[in-house]
Amino acid sequence: MTLSQKETTLLQDLKSQEQLCIEKYNKYSQMAHDTELKTLFTNLAQNEQKHLDTVTQILGGTEVKMPSESPSATTAKLTCTPSSCNEVEKKNDAYLCKDALAMEKHVSSVYDMTVFEFTSPTLRDTLAHIQKEEQNHGEKLYNYLSCNNMYQ
Template identity: 40%
Template sequence: MALSNKERLLIEDNLNAEYLCIRKYQQYAAMAQDQKLKQVFTDLAAKEQKHADTLKGMLAGSNINDQNIFGTYNSPQGDFSNVSQNLGFTDAQLLNDALSTEKHVSSSYNNAVLESADTNIRKQLQHIQKEEQDHAETLFSEMQSKGWYKMS
């Protein structure tokens, strides 16, 4: 599939966002106090990696070499929950930041969907956007279940 310049830029922007999410979720998994949240963040990082792989495949399909400086990263090894305590981060703050990130990423995909001319590209981006919305729902549900997101 040949990408327009606009589509290439949109895909590259979303790839950057995916790399940010991967890093953030791996770090948050290491920093979270709650074991369930550690797993939630680990699972989300893996799902974001699949999105990054899809976007890289879209670029490669148009013979665009991904030279992204954010693509390589050494994930944290071990438990850094003591670091988050020392820095004053709580699990509630980690979840809130992750939810804000997902809102931003979903919005970015919305723009990419609306500005893509190619039907196949648009469908792939819509699929990823739906999954980003599902990630936000997971984070929202975790916050709400702990009383950290009030609806009234």
């Protein structure tokens, strides 16, 4: 599989975005006070690693095909247990979560734009699949914020 220069540049940007997401989620999982949020950040870092691996494979010339089933919104459901942290800790956790949500919105929009630039239907489907997973990450973060009355 041969990528155009534009496709390669877009994938390199996505690779950088995914690396930043992984770094942030790993850092945020250590900084968060609430156990549920720590777990959420850790799980999201693992998901972002899969995205990074996929983008890296595509950059290496492999036409990666994702599972045919679409990531569903039900996978974004969060069993919400309100945080028992004190107000200062909750404020810190809210900041981390809101920053992560802003990051997911950005990354999702980059994938959304990138999908239209690819000539391979398989790669468009793969990138659209990852973009949907990014939306689900955002939904999980929103659900945590909402459950803890942190989203205004």
